[in-house]
Amino acid sequence: MWLTRPLRERSTQLFLGVLFAALAVVTLLHLTMPEDSPFYVSSFTVTLMGKYLCYALLAVAVDLVWGYLGILSLGHGAFFALGGYAMGMYLMRQIGDRGTYGDPILPDFMVFLNWQELPWFWHGFDMAWFAFLMVILAPGLLALVFGFLAFRSRVTGVYLSIITQALTFALMLAFFRNEMGFGGNNGLTDFRDLLGFNLRTDATRLGLFIASGIALAIGYLICRGIVTSKLGRVSVACRDAEARARFLGYRVERVQLFVFVVSAMIAGVAGALYVPQVGIINPSEFSPIFSIEIVVWVALGGRATLYGAVIGAILVNYAKTVFTGVMPDAWLFLLGGLFVLVTVFLPRGIAGLLASRRKKQDEPTDTDSDTGKEATA
Amino acid sequence: MSLFEEFANRDRVFEFLTPVESPVDVRHGPILYLEDVNVSFDGFKAINNLNLTIDDGELRCIIGPNGAGKTTMMDIITGKTAPDTGSVWFGSRHNLLRMNEPEIASLGIGRKFQKPTVFEALTVFENLELAMATDKRIIPTLRAIMRPEYRERIDEVLETIGLKDLRDNLAGILSHGQKQWLEIGMLLMQKPRLLLVDEPVAGMTEQEMERTAELLTSLAGKQSVVVVEHDMGFVRSIARKVTVLHQGSVLAEGSMDQVSNDPEVIKVYLGEEA
Ligand SMILES: Nc1ncnc2c1ncn2[C@@H]1O[C@H](COP(=O)(O)OP(=O)(O)OP(=O)(O)O)[C@@H](O)[C@H]1O
Ligand SMILES: [Mg+2]
Numbered sequence: 001m002w003l004t005r006p007l008r009e010r011s012t013q014l015f016l017g018v019l020f021a022a023l024a025v026v027t028l029l030h031l032t033m034p035e036d037s038p039f040y041v042s043s044f045t046v047t048l049m050g051k052y053l054c055y056a057l058l059a060v061a062v063d064l065v066w067g068y069l070g071i072l073s074l075g076h077g078a079f080f081a082l083g084g085y086a087m088g089m090y091l092m093r094q095i096g097d098r099g100t101y102g103d104p105i106l107p108d109f110m111v112f113l114n115w116q117e118l119p120w121f122w123h124g125f126d127m128a129w130f131a132f133l134m135v136i137l138a139p140g141l142l143a144l145v146f147g148f149l150a151f152r153s154r155v156t157g158v159y160l161s162i163i164t165q166a167l168t169f170a171l172m173l174a175f176f177r178n179e180m181g182f183g184g185n186n187g188l189t190d191f192r193d194l195l196g197f198n199l200r201t202d203a204t205r206l207g208l209f210i211a212s213g214i215a216l217a218i219g220y221l222i223c224r225g226i227v228t229s230k231l232g233r234v235s236v237a238c239r240d241a242e243a244r245a246r247f248l249g250y251r252v253e254r255v256q257l258f259v260f261v262v263s264a265m266i267a268g269v270a271g272a273l274y275v276p277q278v279g280i281i282n283p284s285e286f287s288p289i290f291s292i293e294i295v296v297w298v299a300l301g302g303r304a305t306l307y308g309a310v311i312g313a314i315l316v317n318y319a320k321t322v323f324t325g326v327m328p329d330a331w332l333f334l335l336g337g338l339f340v341l342v343t344v345f346l347p348r349g350i351a352g353l354l355a356s357r358r359k360k361q362d363e364p365t366d367t368d369s370d371t372g373k374e375a376t377a
Numbered sequence: 378m379s380l381f382e383e384f385a386n387r388d389r390v391f392e393f394l395t396p397v398e399s400p401v402d403v404r405h406g407p408i409l410y411l412e413d414v415n416v417s418f419d420g421f422k423a424i425n426n427l428n429l430t431i432d433d434g435e436l437r438c439i440i441g442p443n444g445a446g447k448t449t450m451m452d453i454i455t456g457k458t459a460p461d462t463g464s465v466w467f468g469s470r471h472n473l474l475r476m477n478e479p480e481i482a483s484l485g486i487g488r489k490f491q492k493p494t495v496f497e498a499l500t501v502f503e504n505l506e507l508a509m510a511t512d513k514r515i516i517p518t519l520r521a522i523m524r525p526e527y528r529e530r531i532d533e534v535l536e537t538i539g540l541k542d543l544r545d546n547l548a549g550i551l552s553h554g555q556k557q558w559l560e561i562g563m564l565l566m567q568k569p570r571l572l573l574v575d576e577p578v579a580g581m582t583e584q585e586m587e588r589t590a591e592l593l594t595s596l597a598g599k600q601s602v603v604v605v606e607h608d609m610g611f612v613r614s615i616a617r618k619v620t621v622l623h624q625g626s627v628l629a630e631g632s633m634d635q636v637s638n639d640p641e642v643i644k645v646y647l648g649e650e651a
Contacts, residue, residue: 002519230521233503237496244494247455248567249482249513258515 002231006224015307016217023213030206043202047277048321050209052314054274057216059297059313060306061266064223066295067304068232069259070239071156074291075164076267078171079139081285083268085175086138088188088281089122090131091199095192108190109183119181128195135272136265143264144257151253151260156242165288172286187282194276205277212273216310219266223306226259235259296339302349311350401468401485401570403433408571408601409454414463416449416625423449424460425625431571436597438612438633439605441622442645447605448491450622451573455488456481467571483513487569491576491605493556497549501540501559504548505531508563531566537592538562553580561592572602578611590615 006012026041026049033040058080065071097104101111105118124130146167150160178184197204226232237245238252245252275281284290293316301312316335323331346353401408409431416424424446431437441447452458454465456478465473473481482488496504509527512518535541538558543551548559557577564572574593578586586608594615596602606612612619612633619636621629629639636642 226519229519230506231515231519233496233499233507234518236498237507240496240498241494243457243478244490244496245507246478247482247488248508248563249479250507250518251479251513251515254515 002229003221003225006221006228009224009228011307012221012224015220015310019213019217019220023210027206027210030202043205046202046209047205050205050212050277051274052317053209053212053216054270054277055294055297055317056310056313057212057219057270057273058267058294059301059309060216060219060223061263061270062294063298063301063303063306063309064226064266065260065263066298067306067309068227068235068239069256071256071260072161072295073164073260073263074161074288074295075166075168076263076294077288077291078164078168078286079143079264079267080271080274081168081171081175081281081283082139082142083135083271084275084281084285085182085188085271086125086131086134086268087272087275088191089125089134089182090128091191091194091276092188093122093126094194095190098192099190107183107188109178109186109188110181113178122181132272135268139264139268139271140261143261147257147260151256154253165291168286168291169288172283172288175283175286183282185283187280188275189280189282191276191279199276199279208273208277212277215269215273219269220306220310222262222266226262227306231255231258293335296335298349299339300342300349302351302353302355305349305351305355308349308351315350402470403468405469407431408433408435408468409603410464410466411450411454412464414450414453414460414465416446416453416458416460423625424453427463427622427626429620429627431601431603434598434601436594436602436615436617437604438616438619439603439622440607440609440612440619440636441628445622446625447622448575449625451488451575451603451605454481454573455486479513482567485568485570486573487564487567487571488573489557489560489564489575489577491579493553493560493580495548495551495556495559495563497547499548500545501535501548501551502531502544504559505534505562505566508566510566510568534562534565537565539588554582554585557581558585558589561589570600572596572600574602574604576606577604578606578608586611587614 007016026046029039030041030043030046035042058076061079062073062076065073065076092107095107099108099111101108103111106115110118125134146164150163155163174180175182175187176185182188191199193199194204194208197207199205227235234245234250234255237248238250238255242252245255271281271285294313297312297316298309299312300316301310302308316338320331320335323334342349348355407430409429411427411429414424414427415422427446427450429450439447439450449458453460454473456473456476459474467473467481467484467486471484473486476484496507499507506523506527509530511521511527532541535544538561540551540555540559540562543555548556551559557580561574561577564574577593578589581589590611593602593604604612604615616633619631619633620627621636621639621642623645628645629636629642631639
C-alpha cells in the first residue's frame with residue numbers, strides 16, 4: 001500500500017527510529033530523574049520540544065508542496081492557524097462556566113462584547129469529535145477553494161506565492177476584528193482542559209508532547225507515502241515540466257490541488273497540537289512573516305527531502321529560543337543572514353550536506369519494494 | 378473537485394452517463410483534419426488559413442523555414458494554443474478545439490517537443506513509467522503499483538530506444554540525442570494513434586539518425602506519424618508525402634521529388650539551403 005511503502009525505506013526507518021528514540025528518552029528523563037539532576041527534563045522543556053515538533057510537522061507539509069510540487073506557498077501559516085483556531089474554539093467551550101464571567105455557554109470575550117448568544121459557527125465545538133474534524137476540514141476547505149481557483153487559472157510561480165501571502169494577510173486582518181467572533185487581537189486563551197485532562201498538569205503536557213511526536217511520524221509517513229508513489233513522481237514531473245506532464249495526459253491542476261489540500265490539512269493538525277501547548281491562539285499566527293519563516297526552515301533544512309524540513313524547523317526554532325533570550329532584536333537579522341548564507345553556500349540545505357556524505361545509503365532496503373509482488377495497492 | 382469540474386464543463390454530461398467512448402473513428406476518412414485554421418499573436422499571423430489532412434496510418438513529413446508555423450500547428454492540435462478560427466478534428470468524432478491537453482493526450486495523440494523535454498529529476502525508467510498509457514487520475518496514480526507486465530513493456534521500450542544501460546540514471550545526465558530518444562520512448566509508451574514529432578533528429582549522430590528513421594517508418598501503418606524536421610537528408614530517407622509550410626499556410630504538398638522541384642518551394646525554402 002502507498003502508505004506503508006516508505007516503511008521499507010532506509011531513510012524512513014532511520015527517521016522514525018530517531019524520532020521515537022527521542023520521544024522515549026525525553027519521557028524517561030522527565031519521569032525518572034530527580035529535579036536537581038543535570039539530566040532532568042523539566043515540564044517547560046517538554047512543552048518547548050512539543051512546540052518544535054508541531055513546527056516540524058508544519059515544515060513537512062510545506063516541503064511537500066514546495067519541494068515536490070514546486071509551489072512556494074508563503075501562506076501555510078494560515079492553514080496552521082485555522083487548525084489552531086478550531087482547537088482553540090473547542091478549548092474555549094470546555095471552559096464552561098469557569099470563566100471570569102461564569103457564563104455556561106459564552107466564552108468570556110463574547111460576554112465582554114455584550115453578545116447574547118453564540119454565533120452559528122461556534123456551535124458544535126463543544127464536541128471533541130466535531131472540533132477535531134474541523135481541525136482538518138477548515139484548512140482543507142480553504143486550500144480546496146483557493147487552490148481550485150489558482151491552479152485552474154494556471155497561476156504559478158511568484159504570482160502564486162504573492163497571492164498566498166495576500167491570503168494569510170487578509171485572514172490576519174479579518175481575525176483581528178472583534179466582530180468576526182474569534183476573540184479579536186487577544187485571540188483565544190485561558191484554556192483549562194482538553195478531553196478532560198487539565199492542561200496545566202505535567203502529565204497532560206507530556207501527553208501533548210508525545211501526541212505531537214506521533215502526529216509528526218504519521219504526517220511524515222503520509223507525505224513520504226505520496227512522494228514515493230507514482231503520484232509523487234507525477235508531482236515532480238509537474239514541478240519540472242508542467243506542459244510535458246499535461247501532454248502525457250495528467251491533469252496538472254488536479255495533482256496540484258490534491259497535494260496542496262493534503263498539505264493544508266497536515267498544517268492544520270500541527271496548529272491544533274500547537275495551541276494547547278502554548279496556551280493561546282491569536283491572529284499573529286496569520287502574519288505573513290510567520291509563513292515566510294516556515295519556508296526559511298525548509299530551505300535551511302533542505303528542500304524535497306522531508307526530513308530536511310524537520311531538521312530545519314527544529315534547529316531554527318531552537319536557535320530562535322536561544323537568541324531571542326539573549327538579544328531579541330537581532331533575531332530577524334540573524335535569520336535573514338542565515339538564509340542568505342545557506343542559499344549561497346548550501347543550496348540543498350543541511351540535508352544536502354548529509355546526503356552527499358552518505359550517498360548510497362538512502363536506497364530502499366527491500367529491492368522489491370516497487371515490484372508487483374504486493375498484490376493489492 | 379472532479380464533480381465540480383464536471384458541472385463547470387458545460388459541453389459534457391457526467392462521465393458515467395455517457396457511453397464508453399470508442400477511440401477515434403476513422404471509418405469515414407482521415408485521422409486528422411484541419412480546416413481554415415488561423416492564429417495570430419499580437420496581430421502577427423502565425424497560422425494563415427491552414428488546411429491539412431493526415432490519413433490513418435500515414436507517415437507525413439512537414440518542412441518549412443524557421444517561423445513557418447510548424448510548432449504552432451502542433452500546439453493547436455494538442456490543445457496548447459486555441460486558434461482564432463477554423464476547425465480541427467481527430468477522426469470524424471472528436472472536435473479537438475473543445476478539449477484540453479490531458480483530454481487530447483488520453484484520446485491518443487502523443488507529442489514530442491522540439492526542445493527535448495524529459496523529466497530530468499526522474500530516472501529514465503521513471504520517465505517511461507509516467508508516460509505509460511494507464512489510468513491517470515489522482516487516486517489510481519497514488520495507489521499504482523509496478524506490475525510485471527508494465528515492467529516488461531518499459532524494458533521493451535528501453536531496448537528499442539537503446540537506453541537499457543542507463544535505465545536507472547537521472548534523465549538530466551543524458552546527452553541531447555539520448556534525450557530525444559527518451560522522448561520518443563515516452564511517445565511509444567503512450568501507444569498513441571497519432572504521433573506528432575517535432576524535430577526528432579536535432580543533435581543526433583548519423584547512426585542515431587538512421588535508427589530514428591527506421592523506428593518512425595516501422596511505426597507508420599499501425600500508427601499515424603507527423604514529423605517536422607529541418608534535416609533534408611533525414612526527410613528524404615523517410616518521406617512518402619511531404620507538406621511544405623510557409624508563413625502559416627501550405628505552400629506545396631507531394632512526394633519529396635515533387636516538392637523539391639516546385640519553383641515556389643525552391644524560392645522560399647530549399648533555395649536558401651542549396
Ligand atoms: N506564443 C507566441 N507568442 C508570440 N509569437 C509566437 C508564439 N508562438 C510562436 N510565435 C511566432 O509564430 C511564428 C511561428 O512559430 P513556430 O514556432 O510555429 O515556427 P516553426 O515553424 O516551428 O519554426 P522553427 O523551425 O524555428 O521551429 C514565429 O514567428 C514565432 O515567433
Ligand atoms: Mg518549431
